[in-house]
Every structure is written in C-alpha cells, then in structure tokens.
Amino acid sequence: xEALLDRFISVDSPxxxxxxxxxxxxxxxxxxxxxxxxxxxxxxxxxxxxxxxxDQRIRAVAGFGALKRSFIALPFxxxxxxxxxxxxxREIAQWTPLGLDLRVTDAGVVRFISIMLRTWLSxxxxxxxxxxxDFPALTHALRHLKVPAVLVSIIAFMYRYLFVLVEEAxxxxxxxxxxxxxxxxxxxGGGLLWRAKVAGNMGGQLLVRSMARADRVYMAxxxxxxxxxxxxxxxxxxxxxxxQAAALMLLLLAAVQLVGRV
Amino acid sequence: MPIHHDNSPxxxxxxxxxxxxxxxxxxxxxxxxxxLRGLSVAIAPGERVGLVGPNGAGKSTFMLHxxxxxxxxxxxxxxxxxxxxxxxxxxxxxxxxxxxxxDDQLFSPTVFDDVAFGPLHMGYGEEExxxxxxxxxxxxxxxxxxxxxxxxxxxxxxxxxxxxxVLAMGPELxxxxxxxxxxxxxxxxxLIELLDGMALTMLVSTHDMRLVxxxxxxxxVMDAGQIVYDGETSAVLNDDAFLRAHGLEKP
Numbered sequence: 001x002e003a004l005l006d007r008f009i010s011v012d013s014p015x016x017x018x019x020x021x022x023x024x025x026x027x028x029x030x031x032x033x034x035x036x037x038x039x040x041x042x043x044x045x046x047x048x049x050x051x052x053x054x055d056q057r058i059r060a061v062a063g064f065g066a067l068k069r070s071f072i073a074l075p076f077x078x079x080x081x082x083x084x085x086x087x088x089x090r091e092i093a094q095w096t097p098l099g100l101d102l103r104v105t106d107a108g109v110v111r112f113i114s115i116m117l118r119t120w121l122s123x124x125x126x127x128x129x130x131x132x133x134d135f136p137a138l139t140h141a142l143r144h145l146k147v148p149a150v151l152v153s154i155i156a157f158m159y160r161y162l163f164v165l166v167e168e169a170x171x172x173x174x175x176x177x178x179x180x181x182x183x184x185x186x187x188x189g190g191g192l193l194w195r196a197k198v199a200g201n202m203g204g205q206l207l208v209r210s211m212a213r214a215d216r217v218y219m220a221x222x223x224x225x226x227x228x229x230x231x232x233x234x235x236x237x238x239x240x241x242x243x244q245a246a247a248l249m250l251l252l253l254a255a256v257q258l259v260g261r262v
Numbered sequence: 263m264p265i266h267h268d269n270s271p272x273x274x275x276x277x278x279x280x281x282x283x284x285x286x287x288x289x290x291x292x293x294x295x296x297x298l299r300g301l302s303v304a305i306a307p308g309e310r311v312g313l314v315g316p317n318g319a320g321k322s323t324f325m326l327h328x329x330x331x332x333x334x335x336x337x338x339x340x341x342x343x344x345x346x347x348x349x350x351x352x353x354x355x356x357x358x359x360x361x362x363x364x365d366d367q368l369f370s371p372t373v374f375d376d377v378a379f380g381p382l383h384m385g386y387g388e389e390e391x392x393x394x395x396x397x398x399x400x401x402x403x404x405x406x407x408x409x410x411x412x413x414x415x416x417x418x419x420x421x422x423x424x425x426x427x428v429l430a431m432g433p434e435l436x437x438x439x440x441x442x443x444x445x446x447x448x449x450x451x452x453l454i455e456l457l458d459g460m461a462l463t464m465l466v467s468t469h470d471m472r473l474v475x476x477x478x479x480x481x482x483v484m485d486a487g488q489i490v491y492d493g494e495t496s497a498v499l500n501d502d503a504f505l506r507a508h509g510l511e512k513p
Contacts, residue, residue, distance in 0.1 A: 135411075136371035156371060163413045164365050216366040223329045223359040224427065225351060225383030230370075233378060233388050 008134040015132040019242035020141035026249040027129040031122045033257055073123040080115040084108040135159055149229050156230070161213070168209055172202050279342030280304045281435045281463040282328060289323055289334030297323040298334055299487040305463060307341075307434070312478035312495060313467040316509030319484040321467040322362075325437050328465070329359045341434045355384050358428030358462075362440040364420035368412035373404065373423050376412060380431035398430035399423075402456060418449030422456070435463035442470045471513035475499060483508055 015023065089107030096102065133141070139156045143149065176198065182188030189195065218226075238246075282305040289298040297320045305311055313321050326332040328340065330350045338345040340353045361367045370376035377398055381391045399405045402422040412420060421441060428436065441457070442450045450473075457464065457477055468474060474481060474495055481498055483491035485508045491498055498504060499512060 136375065139371065157369065160369055160371065160413070161365075213366065216361060216363070217369050219326070219331050220359075220361050220367045221369065221379075222331060223354060223357070223361075224380040224431065225354050226379075227351075227383065231379070231382040233382065233391060 009131045013132065015128070017241075018132075018245050019238050020133050020137045021144050021238070022242050022246045022249065023129055023133055024138065024141045024145065025246070026253070027125050029249070029253050030125045030256075033253055034118050034122050034125075070120065070123055070127065073119045077116045077119050080112060080119075083111045083115065087111050153230050157217075161210075161217075164213070165206070165210060169206055172205060176202065279307075279339065281307050281309070281341055282465065283337070283339040284324075284327075285337040287324070287327060287334050287336035287338065289320075289327065289332060291323075297487050298327075301336070301484075301487070301489055303482060303489060303492060305435075305465060307463055308461065309480060310464045310478045311466070312474035312481045313465055313484065314469065314471070314474060314481060314510060315484035315490075320487040321484050322439060323487075324484070325359065325439060325465070325467055328437055329354055329357045331359075355380075355431055356434040357437055358431060358433030358435065359437045360424050360428055360439065360441065362443055364417065364424045365413075367424040367427060368420060371411060372408070373399070373410050373412055373415075374408040376423065377408075377426050377430045380427060384431060394430040394432070395426075398426040401429055401460075402426045403452075416449075417444045418446070418452065421445065421449070421453065425456070433462065435465065436460070438464070438466045438468075440468055440470075441466060442468060442473050471499065471511060475513045483510070485509070 084104050085102045085108060087105055087108035089105030091103045092106050092109070093104040094102070095104065130138075136156075139152050142152045142155070180188070190198075282303065284301060284303050287298050287301040288296075290296050301320075301324060313325070315321055323332060327334060327338060327345075330345055330353060333345075341356050343349050343353055343356070345353055368376050370379060374395060377395045378391050381394045386394065395408070396405065399408060402425050404419065404422050404426060407415065407419065407423065412423065415423065421444075425436075425438075425441075438457075442453055445453060450470075454473060454476055457466075464478075466473075466478065478495055480493065481491065481495040482489050483498060483504075490508060491504070502512065505511060
C-alpha cells in the first residue's frame, strides 16, 4: 500500500528544489491544456520529449516503479477504445464479433492513439509532480494557492487515513477468510446472494468504523485546541530561480500548444 | 499555510488549587445509558493516579469530561479553572489528553506538524513553537523523527509521539487512556520509564495492573459509573475479593 501511495523520490534534483506552487501550477496547466487542446501528433511528441527531458533522472531512480504506476491510466485509455469504430473516416478493417458489424476507420485509429498518448502524458506529469514533491508540501501548495482550507484538510485527512482504512479492510477480509472453511465433499462459499450480503455487511462495517474513527480524530483535534483551521508553520517564498522556472514552464506550455496545432 | 496567532497569554493555573476537582458528575449518553453516577474526586498537583475498572465502567467517559469533550451535570475544575464554555480553550491547554489509539491522535502529515498542532493553536510564535516541538520530541526520545510521516512509525513510536503532542503544549496534567495497550514488553518498559521521569500530575486509565503497581501510588477503581475505591494502590492490590468483584486481577 505504501509503495502504491508514497511516490516521493528523495533525490537532489533541480525540480525537487523548485517552489511547490510552480510545480503544481505547471502540472495542472499541462494536464488541462493537454485535455482541452486538439493536439496533433507533432504536439504530442513535443510534449513527450519535454517531459522526458526533465523526467530522466527521476525515472533513473524510480526505475520499474514509475513505469508500473504509468499503468494506472490503462483502464481510462481502454474506455476510449470505442472511438476506433465510432469516428467517421476511411474504413481500414472490418470485425464482426457476435454478429456485430464493427468497422475500424483511419481517423478512429489516429484519435484513439491520440487519446492514449494524451492520457499517458498527463499521468507522466502527475507522476513527475508526486515524485519530486512530498505530500505535505503538496497540501501546503494548495493552501498557498488559496484553495479553501476545508478542502485541503479533507485531502490531507484522506491521504493520512487511507492507510488506516486499508488496514481496517484487510482485517475484515482476513476475518472472513479465516472462517471461510469448506467441509470435504461439500460445496462451500454459499450462494451469490448470501455472498453479496456478506460483502455488503462488511462495507457497512467499514463505513461505521470509519465514522467512529472520524469522531475520535475530531475529539483528539479539539482536545489540542482545534478551532476550524489546520495551522502550520511551513513558509514558502518564491526565489529568483522559481520565477525563472515559472516563466520557462509558461513558455514551454505555450510552445507545446502552438506546435500541437501545427 | 498562513500563520494565525491570537496572541492571547498562555493559560495560568491557580496556585494551590487541585489539578482536578470533580463534584457530583453525572452523564447520560444520548441513548439513555447512565455512564457516570455522581462521581466526585480531587487530585492534587503532582499526584500520579491510576484509573482502573472493567470495560464499560465509565473511565473513558470520565476522562473525556476533563477536556470538555463531553459535558455532564456537576462541577469540574481544572487547576482551579471552572470547565465552562468561556474557559474551554484555556482548560484544553492545561489538560494533555492522549487517546488510546495513536492513529486517532496523530492526524497530521508529519510528526513535526502533529507535535506543533497544539502550540500553534495556543497562539505561540514560530520560534517558541519550534523550541517546544524540539523539546517535546527530545523528551520522548523521538527527536530524529520530526520529518517522518506518522503512519510509518511503529506502535511504540506512535505512542511516544502522541505523548509529545501534548507535552509540547506544556500541560498542567496528563490524562492518558490505555497508554500501554498494544505495546511489546520493550515498548512498555520504555513507556514506564518515560512516564516515571515526568514531574506532572497524571491520571492514567489502564487495565495494566503492573503498570499501576509500578507508577501510581494512588488508584481510583471505577465500576458502573461510580468510584468504588479511592486510595492507596498497595492496599487494593492485596484485596483479592475486591479485585475479583470489580473485574480486576492482581498484577
């Protein structure tokens, strides 16, 4: 679980040293631009090259882990597979599974590859951000960028207690598994409905336990003087190199946008 | 994040007043369960008191009253301050409450943030907060863990950091709920030595009778929402019949 969630890679790199606001804005700017723009292949390749240039050192340290995390976007990529058949264009192949008449078009294939590349690029940027910025710093960046305190608190708590919730769920699953015995010659496991009911009850248990924990955490906060806002002493000031990096990022984003439309 | 300070002076305990004074405290949960029944007790400054009793006796309910997290009928004074809505922030600065499960107590992204949480809310300046955090972490032997994330720590380490979160507030008294629960023998021994070295008023709820025997000269035994014994620990630990009657065991 920690390997999946803890993506920060502790190395000394220029990106690590950048002000977290610059990194966060550059990432969000890239992803929004990437999603909104109708880039052509040249733009996508330019963006890929730009990320690759800054990402190499991080990936050298992260190794297979970073590659593995890239697959998180795979389900979203596959969801876009239908465009292969749905986009009007020149027919390049025909497929008739289960009596369906599916026609693959050239425009559909190009569009699907474009979706795959854009999704992968956005994920790469997000991985780069989380590999170079630890989670507490990310939440501080959000506050610096005037994201409402309550929203930042919710994000921070979600991250903090995700581990605890997963452990709780694992305990429930272990308890179920330890009593899921089958006698020789008997069909075990119960019916589908019964199993669904058990799973539903476990989900309910998890919800109730989470709510009870939320109450206890809130009491612990109140006991130490909590009055509605999480305070911290982490101060961040923009240095000259941060402004330079922000300007460079802006130029790069604009350049990628321009090239993408060529 | 921006820093907010209310610049109010730190709370002052009244000299000579008991650390805890409770008179005729009654509390019913919303479902009607009568958890505390006319509970009265006084604990002097510097006293160390163990709070024992079977599950459901009302120990945790009582302790939650000391910080104003629950409010029943009756009188509560902490270091001479009445536990009223107006005085609640001051009282919370005086009562260092540590919950049983450290995952409930440690909610911040880093150990430093968690230990700084209390002093920041008390309105101390940055230097003061840093100093308090450093001293509190040093006191529990966790000075090197300030930048670690709490969920990466062992249970024993989490318990020690939990203690630091309230020590940093400079409390008048420590209220601990099951501090030795879930600790291995080494962690338990370290905790005992840690608590033994602290010159603070302590009220510690526990089922660990050996801990009580070692650390607390005075014991409160609770059962069914009442204090059924308040006196010397050594006397009650030798009374087998009494211990059995109230679901307790000799250490």
